[in-house]
Amino acid sequence: MSSRHSPFKSKGGFSRILNAARYSAQGLSAAIRHEAAFRQELLLAIILTPAAFWVGQTAMQVMLLLCSLLVVLIVELLNSAVEAVADAVSLENNQLIGRAKDLGSAAVLLSLLMAAGLWIVCTLNHWYRIL
Incomplete structure (x- = not known):
């Protein structure tokens, strides 16, 4: 491991926040x-977000429903990142790369x-007011 600093790391301050926002938007795009x-x-x-306000009986239930949708999107983004890096490393059949992709897919499923x-x-x- 090199002790040199990455030239891609920002220095901090307000420009770091602007760059982070730009990189996040690029990632979502x-x-x-x-x-x-x-x-x-x-x-x-998008379809279920309005439904959360109808289905949820309390503010906590609405937040749980909305957060569950957000978690799925976050995990899918992380899985996609793993797959992109894996494909950049090698497109050949590799047991460890395959395992990494399978683990990411399992995380999305969960x-x-x-x-x-x-x-x-x-x-x-x-x-039915079960709870």
């Missing part, structure tokens, strides 16, 4: 342009299952 799974999950989040569970429980509670 890239995800929308290049990642079909992110587009699908984003569309689902986030989707968590969100689905929360939505199912809150929706059942909305209709």
Whole structure:
């Protein structure tokens, strides 16, 4: 490992905040342009966001429903980042790269299952007052 500092790291201050915002916007734009799974999950989040205010009985339930959608998007972005780096390293069949991609995919699945569970429980509670 080199002790040199990366030339890509910013120095700090207000310009760092502006650069971070720009990089974040570029990342979201890239995800929308290049990642079909992110587009699908984003569309689902857009559709379900208003529903969260109808399904949720309390402010806490609404926040849980909204946060579950956000977690799915965050995990998908991280998975896409892992896949992009893995593909940049090698497009050949590599056991470790394959495992990294599978682990990222498993994380997306778990986030989707968590969100689905929360939505199912809150929706059942909305209709049948189970809790």
